[in-house]
Amino acid sequence: MTIDPQRVGIFCGSHPGQDPSFVEIAQEMGRELAARKYSLVFGGGGTGLMGACADAILENQGAAIGVIPTSMVDAQLEHQGLTQLLVVDTMHERKALMVELSGAFIALPGGIGTFEELLEAGTWAQLGIHNKPVGFLNHKGYYDGLLQLLDRAVTEGYLRSDQRKNWLCSDSIPELLNLLEAQPPTKASAFNLKW
Numbered sequence: 001m002t003i004d005p006q007r008v009g010i011f012c013g014s015h016p017g018q019d020p021s022f023v024e025i026a027q028e029m030g031r032e033l034a035a036r037k038y039s040l041v042f043g044g045g046g047t048g049l050m051g052a053c054a055d056a057i058l059e060n061q062g063a064a065i066g067v068i069p070t071s072m073v074d075a076q077l078e079h080q081g082l083t084q085l086l087v088v089d090t091m092h093e094r095k096a097l098m099v100e101l102s103g104a105f106i107a108l109p110g111g112i113g114t115f116e117e118l119l120e121a122g123t124w125a126q127l128g129i130h131n132k133p134v135g136f137l138n139h140k141g142y143y144d145g146l147l148q149l150l151d152r153a154v155t156e157g158y159l160r161s162d163q164r165k166n167w168l169c170s171d172s173i174p175e176l177l178n179l180l181e182a183q184p185p186t187k188a189s190a191f192n193l194k195w
Contacts (some may be wrong), residue, residue: 007065008033008180009041009102011117012049014077016061023052025139025173026170029108030056032173037062040085041102043094044068046079049108051136054079064186095120099130104180107136107143115146126163131185135168135176 016023026049033040034057042050044066054064062082072078073087088094095117099105116176122134136143150167153159168183170176 006037007039007041008177009104009105009121010050010053010108011105011110011114011121012042012053012108013114014043014045014047014050015097015111016052019140020065022049022142025137026050026052026108027056029053029106029137029173030058030062031060032177033057034060036063036177039063039065041067042084042099043098044078044082045072046077049110051079052193054082058083065101067094067101069094077130082175084157091107094192098125099132101131101134104133104183106180108171109137109139115145122167125166129159133168133180133183134166135170135180137176138171 008141009130012026030040030053040054040057042054044065045051045068046054054066057064058081064079066079066082066085067088068085069088069091078085086097088097105121107114107119118134118136123132125132125134136146138147140146147169147176150159150164154161154164167178168176170179177189
């Protein structure tokens with residue numbers, strides 16, 4: 001399966017974090033998306049990992065589409081110079097539009113907002129609201145705790161093993177994109193109560 005539309009939604013931190021390699025990995029993601037002719041869909045911010053990824057894709061002749069709530073524009077947090085900036089009223093509208101515009105989703109390191117976006121995209125896939133692949137980049141083991149939690153949810157009977165397989169993960173950007181490209185569309189399974 002190829003990602004269609006040719007847009008990848010990226011969830012990531014609006015801060016650079018303590019380790020410069022996290023900014024570098026966001027830049028590498030932007031370059032790799034551009035090399036593969038994917039467009040970036042992201043939260044529209046101009047700082048942190050968000051800004052670094054957007055800058056990198058734009059510097060490599062790629063497209064970056066930002067989706068940002070009015071409150072963040074009022075605070076002058078939007079990225080300047082994007083291919084397209086879409087302003088919405090609320091964070092809920094922001095996430096819904098990002099899901100609509102994206103053909104796949106990747107979480108880079110980030111905070112609570114990033115976690116929430118990643119988990120919601122995965123939940124929506126499980127519910128059949130979309131059938132797009134969801135992955136996360138486990139740079140320097142950042143998401144090791146999430147991997148353990150997902151496995152524990154399977155062990156405890158809160159997540160089926162076939163649902164667990166829909167959460168794609170790698171510490172390599174090319175490998176993660178390859179996994180997303182190879183992932184068949186997810187199937188709605190939330191209302192199938194047969195375990």
